[in-house]
Every structure is written in structure tokens, then in C-alpha cells.
Amino acid sequence: MAHLSQKRHVPLSILAWVIALAMAFPVLWTLVTSFKTEAVAVAIPPRFLDFDWTLENYRTVLRRSDYALHFWNSVIISVGSTLLAMLFCIPAAWSMAFVPGRHTKNILMWMLSTKMLPPVGVLVPIYLLFREWGLLDTRIGLIIVLGLMNLPIIVWMLYTYFKEIPGEILEAARTDGAGLTSEILFILAPLALPGIASTVLLNIILAWNEAFWTINLTASSAAPLTAFIASYSSPQGLFYAKLSAASIMAIAPIMILGWFCQKQLVRGLTFGAVK
Amino acid sequence: MSRITLKQVTKSYGSAQVIPPLDLEIDEGEFVVFVGPSGCGKSTLLRLIAGLEDVSSGRIDIAGIEATHLPPAKRRLAMVFQSYALYPHMSVRKNIGFPLRMAGMDPAAARKKVEQAAATLNLTDYLDRRPGQLSGGQRQRVAIGRAIVREPAAFLFDEPLSNLDAALRVGMRLEISELHERLQTTMIYVTHDQVEAMTMADKIVVLNNGQVEQVGSPLELYRYPRNRFVAEFIGSPKMNILTGDYAARSGAAAIGIRPEHLDLSTESGLWAGRVGVAEHLGSDTFLHVHLREDDSLISVRGPGNVELRAGDAVFVTPRQKELHTFNDAGDATRARPV
Numbered sequence: 001m002a003h004l005s006q007k008r009h010v011p012l013s014i015l016a017w018v019i020a021l022a023m024a025f026p027v028l029w030t031l032v033t034s035f036k037t038e039a040v041a042v043a044i045p046p047r048f049l050d051f052d053w054t055l056e057n058y059r060t061v062l063r064r065s066d067y068a069l070h071f072w073n074s075v076i077i078s079v080g081s082t083l084l085a086m087l088f089c090i091p092a093a094w095s096m097a098f099v100p101g102r103h104t105k106n107i108l109m110w111m112l113s114t115k116m117l118p119p120v121g122v123l124v125p126i127y128l129l130f131r132e133w134g135l136l137d138t139r140i141g142l143i144i145v146l147g148l149m150n151l152p153i154i155v156w157m158l159y160t161y162f163k164e165i166p167g168e169i170l171e172a173a174r175t176d177g178a179g180l181t182s183e184i185l186f187i188l189a190p191l192a193l194p195g196i197a198s199t200v201l202l203n204i205i206l207a208w209n210e211a212f213w214t215i216n217l218t219a220s221s222a223a224p225l226t227a228f229i230a231s232y233s234s235p236q237g238l239f240y241a242k243l244s245a246a247s248i249m250a251i252a253p254i255m256i257l258g259w260f261c262q263k264q265l266v267r268g269l270t271f272g273a274v275k
Numbered sequence: 276m277s278r279i280t281l282k283q284v285t286k287s288y289g290s291a292q293v294i295p296p297l298d299l300e301i302d303e304g305e306f307v308v309f310v311g312p313s314g315c316g317k318s319t320l321l322r323l324i325a326g327l328e329d330v331s332s333g334r335i336d337i338a339g340i341e342a343t344h345l346p347p348a349k350r351r352l353a354m355v356f357q358s359y360a361l362y363p364h365m366s367v368r369k370n371i372g373f374p375l376r377m378a379g380m381d382p383a384a385a386r387k388k389v390e391q392a393a394a395t396l397n398l399t400d401y402l403d404r405r406p407g408q409l410s411g412g413q414r415q416r417v418a419i420g421r422a423i424v425r426e427p428a429a430f431l432f433d434e435p436l437s438n439l440d441a442a443l444r445v446g447m448r449l450e451i452s453e454l455h456e457r458l459q460t461t462m463i464y465v466t467h468d469q470v471e472a473m474t475m476a477d478k479i480v481v482l483n484n485g486q487v488e489q490v491g492s493p494l495e496l497y498r499y500p501r502n503r504f505v506a507e508f509i510g511s512p513k514m515n516i517l518t519g520d521y522a523a524r525s526g527a528a529a530i531g532i533r534p535e536h537l538d539l540s541t542e543s544g545l546w547a548g549r550v551g552v553a554e555h556l557g558s559d560t561f562l563h564v565h566l567r568e569d570d571s572l573i574s575v576r577g578p579g580n581v582e583l584r585a586g587d588a589v590f591v592t593p594r595q596k597e598l599h600t601f602n603d604a605g606d607a608t609r610a611r612p613v
Binding site: 186 | 325326346348350358360361363364373374378425
């Protein structure tokens with residue numbers, strides 16, 4: 001039996017590998033391209049591995065742009081916006097999970113529906129507000145906008161986690177003398193910690209990769225790595241090798257983070273799907 | 276003074292009223308049991324007292340203070356839940372110490388109190404374990420420990436024994452009674468098990484559809500039930516109710532007689548019948564007797580040495596002094612001797 005199922009696994013394994021490689025190919029190709037010279041990068045037919053590997057592109061990119069600044073902007077904006085959103089989402093999800101009203105389900109659906117609006121639809125008003133309030137090209141401006149963007153997803157994720165916690169435990173805390181803050185801090189948060197952690201992780205990644213608002217609302221001083229990549233696709237002519245090097249430098253940190261937190265992420269993404 | 280008073284308390288969910296206006300007084304140090312079938316509102320009533328649900332109208336006083344709108348944390352009550360509701364991420368020590376930590380007690384003093392509580396509940400060896408590593412009985416003890424450390428005005432128990440197996444339940448029942456003897460603190464205990472109610476309570480509150488059917492000591496309820504509901508609910512096996520001609524002869528709509536108040540004879544008696552099922556327990560014999568007159572089924576408790584078998588003819592005679600009579604509305608009609 002085991003022998004048979006092993007045999008049956010072979011074609012499935014091959015299929016899985018093919019799909020995985022196809023999905024990873026653009027990233028792998030970018031990685032390879034980042035080590036080519038500009039001439040080799042556009043060569044037809046394309047060269048795979050047989051070329052003179054060079055680090056020149058990385059040197060040029062580091063010389064031309066302030067990578068550290070963009071890196072820190074990305075870190076501050078993605079972590080900051082996630083924490084800001086958590087500040088509002090934990091109490092919101094708490095009330096929806098433990099003291100649901102008649103309209104809780106509707107509110108949840110409405111929150112989700114805001115994600116269906118294309119962001120460009122509100123670009124002009126938000127741009128004008130930002131200009132008015134002096135928030136253009138500031139980290140705090142992006143923290144606010146990305147925090148708001150991810151609010152619905154965070155509330156939904158936390159709501160699902162909180163629903164799993166038995167209400168009696170919170171009631172016990174209340175009769176034991178815990179006020180609302182103590183109840184959330186000492187009982188709910190520790191119990192929901194795995195859920196909160198995967199929510200935070202996923203949202204840091206979403207915020208890190210967010211390119212629409214970060215590119216449109218920044219110029220230089222608050223520009224995160226997304227804007228840094230974009231600055232290498234200039235209309236004067238594409239520099240594929242340098243663009244690739246910049247891209248790899250932008251995605252490497254978040255990929256490493258994701259790699260180390262795989263377990264949490266998988267749990268976060270599949271939670272509630274398999275009850 | 277840790278008297279608990281409920282005045283005209285009601286609870287409605289939308290248009291459905293689960294507790295119609297209800298008055299109740301619980302004296303200091305009393306062990307009060309709320310008993311009734313499931314869905315009778317006994318747990319809701321307990322949650323109203325605990326402050327876990329808001330009353331729709333009325334007033335609740337706890338220890339001389341109006342508590343109607345106080346949050347649970349401010350009511351100085353300790354509750355033991357059916358599911359124990361222990362904090363799974365904390366050790367037994369931290370679980371028991373949590374109310375003290377919330378009260379802002381000095382850690383050294385709190386530690387001492389936790390260890391004292393653990394010692395009285397035989398939990399000393401388990402202080403550093405998590406709830407997940409304990410058996411059901413031990414978890415229940417931790418829940419009780421968490422309740423006693425803070426010296427509350429009253430303890431609230433919400434069906435605390437229903438998750439335990441039968442043998443453990445009897446043991447814990449004794450422990451809770453002993454705890455009450457020792458602490459002399461007011462206790463309110465919710466159960467659907469009338470045996471628990473009879474054995475533990477100073478005062479039983481029988482509830483049905485959110486309404487108080489009768490309040491009294493266990494023996495008062497047993498001897499003088501105010502209506503058919505209480506008569507049938509209290510006592511095990513339950514009281515026999517006969518209607519029709521049997522009742523008409525006593526001038527009532529229905530008569531009630533407990534299985535233990537019927538005399539058995541094989542030769543003569545008031546009601547003739549035939550044994551259906553005979554249950555020989557050794558100490559007692561429970562007979563299910565089909566009466567000849569209209570085939571009503573009644574249960575009779577006889578001594579352990581009764582040799583009757585299924586199908587045997589038998590005569591049953593009720594002790595007139597123990598006969599309960601009820602009118603059409605189901606209310607007891609015999610004056611209660613005081």
C-alpha cells in the first residue's frame with residue numbers, strides 16, 4: 001500500500017515542482033539578472049548561467065541611492081502602520097467577538113467591502129488632504145494611510161482568532177476583578193498571541209509590499225523600498241540589471257523575515273479555513 | 276453584612292422575557308441553591324447577580340450596596356464556572372493569585388494567601404503546573420481556590436460539578452459543603468440536580484420558566500410543596516400524581532403521593548395492582564405498579580427484603596397523612612401545618 005501511494009506521489013511531486021518553479025521563476029530570473037552587465041541582461045537569446053557574474057549593479061545602486069534610508073523607511077512604515085492598526089483593531093475585534101450586536105456581521109461585511117474599492121478612486125481626495133495637512137512625503141502620513149488600508153483585514157483576522165477563545169474565561173477574569181484593560185492585557189492578548197503574531201506578520205508583509213500609496217504619496221525623504229525600485233524604471237531607458245539589483249535588495253529583507261516565520265504565516269493564512 | 280437582595284428584577288432578550296419580575300432575599304452566610312429544569316432561567320439569574328448580564332429592570336443590592344449597574348469586578352463576588360474557566364496560559368499559582376493581583380495586593384502577601392488556599396484544597400504539589408496538566412477534579416479545585424483567596428462577599432457556583440464523573444461529584448459535593456461550614460460565606464449554587472440541592476442547601480429556590488415556584492429549606496419543600504411542579508421536581512424517585520377517580524375521592528383535581536409513603540401488601544389494601552418492573556437495590560426495592568382500576572403506573576418504594584417479581588398481584592395503600600392534594604391550577608390545597 002505504502003509502495004503504491006509512493007508511486008502515485010511521483011507525478012504529483014513533479015507537478016508540484018513545476019508549478020513552484022514557474023511561480024518562483026520571475027524572482028529567480030531577477031536574481032540572476034542582477035548579476036549581469038546591462039548588455040548581457042538584454043541579450044537575445046537570454047543567457048541563463050553562462051556569463052561573467054558581477055556585483056557591479058549592486059555597487060552602482062548603493063552608490064546612486066541611499067539604500068539605508070529607504071530600508072529604514074520601509075521598516076518604520078510597515079511596522080508602524082501595523083502597530084497603529086492593531087491599536088484600533090484589537091478593541092474592535094474584541095467587541096465584535098465577545099459582545100456582538102445585531103449589526104456586527106453587517107459591519108464586518110461593510111469593512112471588507114471597502115477593500116473592493118480601487119485605491120486610485122480615492123487617490124485625489126487623499127492626496128489633497130495630505131497636501132493640506134503637510135503629510136506628503138512623511139513617514140507618519142504613510143503610517144496612517146497604510147494602517148487604514150489594512151484595518152479591515154486585521155479586524156477580520158483578529159475577529160476569527162478571538163472567536164476561538166471561550167467567553168467564560170473572560171467572564172471569569174471580570175468576576176476576578178479585572179477591568180477591561182486588564183482583561184485584554186492579561187487574558188485575551190496572551191491567549192490570542194499566536195493569532196496576533198501571525199496577523200502582525202502578515203500585515204507587515206502587506207505594508208512592506210504596498211506600492212500604490214507609497215509611490216504616490218512620497219518623493220524622497222519618506223520613500224520606502226517600493227519607491228526605491230520604481231526610481232530605477234525611468235522613462236529614459238530601462239536598466240534591467242540595476243533594476244533587478246534594486247528589486248532584490250528591496251525584497252530580500254522581507255523574504256528572510258517570511259522564511260523564519262513560515263510556521264506562523266501558514267497558520268495565519270489557513271486559520272479558520274479548516275475547522 | 277453580605278446580604279443579597281433582588282427587588283422586582285427582570286431580564287428580557289428583545290421581546291422575550293426570560294425572568295419576569297422576581298424578588299429574592301439571600302441572608303448572610305446562607306447556602307442557597309437555585310434548582311430547576313434546564314432553560315428555567317437559573318443560570319441567567321446567577322449571571323444577573325454576578326453582573327455578567329445587565330438586568331432589564333429592578334434592583335440588586337449586595338452587602339448593603341446597590342449593585343444593579345456595578346461591573347462584575349466591583350461586586351466582590353467570586354464565581355466558579357461549569358467549564359472551570361481557568362486561564363490556560365497561567366500556572367495554578369498564577370490562576371489562584373490572579374484576583375489578588377487584580378486587587379493590587381502586595382506580591383509577598385498574595386503568595387502566602389495562594390499557598391494557604393492551595394494547602395486547604397490539596398493543590399500544593401500542583402502549584403507550578405498548567406491547567407492542561409490537571410484532572411477534572413483538580414481543575415475544579417483550582418477554580419474554587421481562585422474564588423476563595425479573595426474573600427468575596429459571596430460565592431457563585433454555576434453547575435460546578437456537572438463536568439465531573441459520578442464518584443468525583445459526590446466527593447466534591449462534600450468538599451463544597453465543608454468549605455461553606457468553614458468559611459460561613461454566602462454561597463449561591465446553581466444546579467439542575469435536585470439531589471445536589473437537597474443535600475447541600477440551607478435554602479432552595481425552585482425556578483420554572485424564570486419564575487420562583489417556591490423558596491424554602493430542603494425538608495420544607497419535600498414535605499409541603501406549594502404546587503405540582505415543586506412536588507414532582509423535589510424528591511427521587513419523583514412523586515406519583517394520580518388524577519381522575521382517585522383524586523375525586525379526595526375532593527381534588529389531582530393527588531400526589533411519594534413512593535416512600537405507600538405501604539405494600541400482598542393480601543389487602545386500598546389500591547389493587549400488578550407489579551410491572553421490580554428493581555432490587557438491596558437496601559430498597561422500587562416497584563413499578565400498574566393499578567387495576569385504570570392502569571395508572573405508580574412507583575412504590577419498599578424495604579430491601581421484598582420478594583415480589585414482575586406480574587405479581589399487589590395491594591398498595593397510601594398513608595393518608597402524607598397525601599398531597601392539588602386543585603385544577605396545580606396548587607396544593609392542603610393547609611400547610613406550621
